[in-house]
Amino acid sequence: xxxxxxxxxxxxxxxxxxxxxxxxxxxxxxxxxxxxxxxxxxxxxxxxxxxxxxxxxxxxxxxxxxxxxxxxxxxxxxxxxxxxxxxxxxxxxxxxxxxxxxxxxxxxxxxxxxxxxxxxxxxxxxxxxxxxxxxxxxxxxxxxxxxxxxxxxxxxxxxxxxxxxxxxxxxxxxxxxxxxxxxxxxxxxxxxxxxxxxxxxxxxxxxxxxxxxxxxxxxxxxxxxxxxxxxxxxxxxxxxxxxxxxxxxxxxxxxxxxxxxxxxxxxxxxxxx
Numbered sequence: 001x002x003x004x005x006x007x008x009x010x011x012x013x014x015x016x017x018x019x020x021x022x023x024x025x026x027x028x029x030x031x032x033x034x035x036x037x038x039x040x041x042x043x044x045x046x047x048x049x050x051x052x053x054x055x056x057x058x059x060x061x062x063x064x065x066x067x068x069x070x071x072x073x074x075x076x077x078x079x080x081x082x083x084x085x086x087x088x089x090x091x092x093x094x095x096x097x098x099x100x101x102x103x104x105x106x107x108x109x110x111x112x113x114x115x116x117x118x119x120x121x122x123x124x125x126x127x128x129x130x131x132x133x134x135x136x137x138x139x140x141x142x143x144x145x146x147x148x149x150x151x152x153x154x155x156x157x158x159x160x161x162x163x164x165x166x167x168x169x170x171x172x173x174x175x176x177x178x179x180x181x182x183x184x185x186x187x188x189x190x191x192x193x194x195x196x197x198x199x200x201x202x203x204x205x206x207x208x209x210x211x212x213x214x215x216x217x218x219x220x221x222x223x224x225x226x227x228x229x230x231x232x233x234x235x236x237x238x239x240x241x242x243x244x245x246x247x248x249x250x251x252x253x254x255x256x257x258x259x260x261x262x263x264x265x266x267x268x269x270x271x272x273x
Contacts, residue, residue, distance in 0.1 A: 004051065004072070004144065005044040011262060013047040014076040025075045025084055029100060032119040034112070036141040037102075046074020046082050051147035054110075054136050060127060062108065066150060067125045067136070069110055073102050092255075093128055106218050106255060112140065129184065162196060170200055178207045183215035190219065198235050205236065209244050214253035221248065221259045228267035242267060 015021075017038070026033055053066040062068050074082040086100050093106055096115065103110040107129050112121040123143035125134040137143035162170070170193065177186050186208065193200050208220040224245060227236045245267065248260035 002144075003043055004040060004049045004147065006048045006050055009048045011048060011265065012071050012073070012080075014045040014074040014080055014082055015078060017041045017045045017075060021075050021077055024077060028084060029086060030118065031100065031112075031114045031121070034121065034140040036139070036144065037112075040072070040144065041074050044074075045076070046072060049147070051149050053148050053150045054125075054143065054146050055148060056125070056134055056136070058134065060108075060125070060132065060134065061130050063150075066148070067108065067110070067134075068105075069103050069147060071103055095126060095128070099124070099126075105222060105259070106215075107222065110136070110143075129187070167197075167200070170196065171203065174200075174204050174207055178211060183213055183219060186211070186216055187219040190223070194223070201235055205244070209247065214251060214256045217248055217251060217253070217256045218259060221256065221263060224248075225259065225263045225266065228263040228270065230270050238267065238271060 022033065022038055048071045049069070052068060052070045053063075054069045055066050059065070060067050075084060076082045077084070083100050083102060089095060089101050089104075089109075090097060090099070093109070095101065095109060095111070098115045099111040099113050100121075101109045101111045102123075108125065108127045111124055111126060113124045113135075114121050120139060122135055123137045123140055125136050126132070137146055173189060174193070177189055181189075190204055190208065193204050205220065205223075208216050211217065224236070224241065227241050228245065242264070245260050245264045248256055249264055251257045251260065
C-alpha cells in the first residue's frame with residue numbers, strides 16, 4: 001500500500017503499532033479491522049496525511065464535490081488512544097453506534113461502518129449538523145485509493161452591505177443566543193455572520209471564546225484554524241488570534257485543547273515564531 005503520511009509532522013502520530021495493540025483494539029471494539037488499515041498503520045500509527053480530501057458524488061457542507069480528509073486516527077494504548085476513543089466520540093457527538101471514526105473534527109466524520117457486519121466495513125462520511133451520511137468507498141483500501149490533494153483556496157467571505165437596523169438586529173441575536181441558545185444554534189448563527197462584515201465576525205468570535213460550553217469553543221476553532229493558516233484575509237488580526245488560541249489551548253476539554261494547540265502550531269509556522 002502506498003505511503004500516505006506527511007514527513008516531519010508528528011502531530012497525531014502514536015506509538016509504533018504492534019500485533020498486541022491491534023488485538024486489544026479489535027477485542028474492545030468487537031470488530032475485525034481491515035488489513036489495509038493495519039498495513040498503513042504499520043507504516044505510521046496515525047497522523048496527518050499528504051492528501052486533504054476525498055471526492056463525493058453529491059454536495060456536502062464542506063464542498064460541492066469532496067469532503068475534507070487530512071488525517072487518519074491510529075490506535076494507541078497510552079495517553080492518546082486514537083480509534084479506541086470511538087465510544088467517547090460516538091457519545092460526545094451523537095454519532096451512530098457500531099461505527100469506528102477514523103478522521104473528523106466534531107461537525108463531520110469519516111468512519112468505518114460496522115452496522116451491518118463485524119468485518120469488511122465500507123467507509124462513510126457523516127455530517128452531524130446536516131444529518132447527512134454518504135458512502136465514500138466499499139472498503140478502506142478503496143477509500144485510500146480515492147484520496148486526493150485539493151489546492152487550498154483562500155476563504156472567500158463576501159461582505160454584505162447591511163443597514164444600521166440590520167446590524168443592530170444581528171448584535172441582538174448574538175447576545176440573545178450566547179445566553180440562551182444551544183451550541184448548534186450559536187454555530188448556525190456564526191455561519192450566517194461569516195457572510196456579513198468583519199466587525200460582526202470579530203464580535204461573535206469574542207462572544208464565543210468566552211462561552212462556557214466546550215462545543216462552542218470547538219465550533220469556533222473550525223474557523224480559527226483557517227485563520228491560523230492565513231486564509232481569512234485579515235478578518236482576525238494575528239496578535240488577537242494568538243491570544244485566543246493560547247487561551248483555548250488551556251481548555252480542560254481534550255478536543256478543544258488539541259485543536260487549539262494544532263491551530264497555534266499552524267499560526268507559529270506561518271509567522272515563523
